Amino acid sequence: MTYSNSRKTFPAASAVIALTAGLGAPAFAQTTDAQRIAELEARVAALEESGNEPLSFGLGPNTTLEFYGYFKTDFIYDFDYNLGNTTFGLVSLGVLNDDDERIVSRDGGFTGTVNQTRLGFRTTTQTALGELGTQVELDFYGADGAFSDGEAEPRLRHATATLGGFRVGKYWTTFMPLSSYPSTLDFQGVVGIPFARQEQLRYTHEFGNGFVGEVAIEDHNTGSEDPVFVAAMAYDTDPLLLRLSGITGSIDDETGDDENFYGVNVSTSAQLWQGATFDAAYTYGEGIASYLVFLGDDVDANGDLIEVESAYAGLTQEVGEKWTFRGIYGVRENKSGAVGDTERLRSVHLNAEYQLLENATLGVEYFNGEREEFGGDTYDTDRIQTSFQINF
Template sequence: MRATLALAVTGLLAPSVHAQSATELQTQINDLQRQLDGMAESKGSEGWMVPGTNTAVTIGGYVKLDMIYDFDQDMGDSLFVAGLDTANDESDPSFRAHARQSRVRIKTTTPTDAGEVKTTVEGDFYGGGGNEIFSNSRGLRIRHAYGELNGLLAGQTWSNFMQFTAYPSTVDFDGPVGVSFIRQAQLRYTMPLGGGANFSVSAENPETTGFEDSRDNAPDLTAKYKWAGSAGGIEVAGLARSLQTDSATATGDDNAFGYGVLVAGRLNLTDATTVMAGAIFGDGVGRYIYSSFSNNDSSASRSGIGEAYIDANGDLETIEAYGANVAISQQWTPKFSSGLSYGRVEGDQPADLFPNSFETLQSVHFSNFYKVADPVTLGLELSFADKELANGESADNTRLQLAAQFDF
């Protein structure tokens, strides 16, 4: 900035400089300094201006390294509890390291006569990729891509049927089971109610799991009330969906109605201590409960819970599913914090038809975070995962995870 100012002053000291008074020169220098200061403030608060427009762009995200040791069996890059292998009854420790959770985010804001237009595009590296022999390449995938104007949101982001109020922080990418965790394309409208409350409705992309030849004939519909204040917050949400199949085995009723109810809340016991809890219940709610989705297989080899199945009469029958989680977080010092969270999922699918589908999932996370500097955080987590099948088989795993995250 000083170099720019010096060049400008040098230009002013050309042949006409002797004709100007010292006062006039000082006035021009002061004006130029104010302009440069204003540009710096604008860049810091609003981002970089796109040339020829009034659109400001900001770039953010983080780089994260995860180092993982599984004591019992390899569970991959995240603690996906539904993926536990119940056929493996031996202890097979494994270690791996990756940077797939690293992400990049671009945001824009544009003032218009209709209001401020905002857009967000974010991606991470949990897409497909190469091998670990020499490149460890990973594909960039879309997490969020949406625009906003006056309470209207259009694009892909977190579902409106999701519990932000009671979602604990974990070192693991996934976090505890039993929470609502889903991103998809949607059209949403949020109406502020005042006093920290709002009401939102959405029409979202439908997708059905658990049986062959499913057909999505209508969007999933959601509605949510949310309040947040200094004492904590609460969310209550509802989901309605249409399930349909074109399978030849569905000789009876080939469509069904699915629904879900979500309640979540958090309470700030002190400035440093917070407790939170959430619960989800539904019939045909399926994939909206994290880890409860299923492969599209109506045979006895089907895994997961899914949303529905075709019964012996050829009718499409929905499946009840439940999810719950509780957590507590403690800020020990300005730099060090810890959290303990527990999650559980249960499904009510017929055990005689699907003996290999899981009946319950559980996970526990003991998470610790140390902020080395504002943009640098270290994480250490001990977690436990347990899976029980309808046929009585089970599997579990204990994981130790170390992470380093660099925000930008």
């Protein structure tokens, strides 16, 4: 939907107004019926086409403002542990607090949330140096305990400016394989995925023939006082995406010394057959647990970097014009830890989405998660989630 200096009306009404005005104009009287019909058809087509555009405003001769986002409500039933608004509680299954009570209760239950609802805007300005863009985006996971049972409060997700190949501000970490990220109804996502939004200065360069390179200086995800360096190279074509990224920097080992951490990620997204997409990634490193979904400690009790390995694979199949089905498996393993610490996490997501309207979808998802401790104890849980989403 596009707004300019005049208010937009419904396409059908606009066509009637245009027809009425046109028939009364002297100039129209001198044209043929075929010319009048052709002009009116062109006006109606233009109005109908503009109805599918994002909501945008002209702020001047060189700047446009676009609003976007979606409303999303989820209804969830936990069969085992009561995870809450998201599956983030998976990492705390079986863990006791200082009062010897389980951090995540084992009574299951029903909950609903609108916290994933998202609002954002973008601006585009034509300048002598090229196109200057900005983006600000919010969701409602800002409250304490927002990922378990917290109320809806605004939270900043992105705030960036772009010019040419440069991006500055808060955005997805360059280490993250965003283009191969599988979709879940659950906000938390799949075990094994690099995930963070960081303040950064990034430069992206397209070499041609599908090759794209990126380099960035970023803030550390846990507040290290030293910068983080990230680089990535991708081969991006229509049927196949291959991407390799690396991250390095230093963090405090809590004994007063700095430890150099590193991580590598290789990811892919491929079109297998009609309507089918395969996404997968593998991540390995030392001291990078805080850059993975479900977070974790980067160093152990001895001040040594924790070695971590993770992977995920997902298959998406579109059926007709309305249905989309997905199956996604993720796993993550810490190579060292004390008895009772998390050694291994696993997740399975099976979901289906139905496009109810052009901008509205209904979805249902089954989740199974498992946490294994150093020492041998294992905990698992199941949940069903349904979602309704309206994009705008």
